[in-house]
Amino acid sequence: MKDINIINKISVIEKDYSLFLIDLWGVIHNGIKIFPEILEVLRNLQKKKKEIIFITNAPRRALVIENQLTEFGIDRKLYSRVISSGEITWRYLFEKFRDKNVNILHIGPPRDNHLIEGLSYKKVSIPEEAEIIVNTGPWGDNDKLENYKNILDQSLKNKLPMICSNPDKEVIRGDKFMICAGKLAEYYEEKGGAVKYFGKPYPEIYSHIFKSINFINKKKILVIGDSLENDIKGANLQKCDSLLVSNGIHREFNNGVGKISKNIYNLIALKKIYPNFISYNLSW
């Protein structure tokens, strides 16, 4: 396995990087509040003239997420921008279907409806009437995959292509695990369904960021995230350095509070996805 350094604060490595691509859920906040040392990290990075872009697999447009960050107490001046899997999905749908009168089966809560706005689409509620599925996640926060097998099996029979706006399979809100769009898409794909994913680790979200930056030296980018399969795999594919925060989605592999255990290395070896650094949380 390649060298992985455990660090306890980001100030020991920040000098080697100029652009920080930072995940939100599990790194900055838990869906309910921001983690204690985040503002200090952001303020110090800004003082050192680092560029901060939040990159998130949230099935929501970027502006919606910026507003949520403001509510969490993160001043808009503390970062350059947010780019989300939802934003990339919206742009794709808009390019492809804006004049097509397509029949969309939307699987996802009403708060994600804005992802299919701006299209001349017809929203349908049964697979037999649909031409595509836009999957933004479960309808209810406590839903299980089992609740969706019927509608997904029906959709398979109708050979509906699925657009998945969040490759994450689960997320932790507060202390509770919830399934995400990626969990439904995984089932659909395993059964032979066609799925197009937007978000980390897939390339569109990174190329969207790189296009917006004048000069990019990938050696100067540090990707920070709590998911090996999404954040760190995305960094590996883009050949950027990365920092895994262990107290997020993989927290069960920690050795209690504040302690990174060998178990996380087993997971890394199993998945063959390699961060350069591991830190328990994001602190200065």
Ligand SMILES: [Mg+2]
């Ligand atoms: Mg995360």
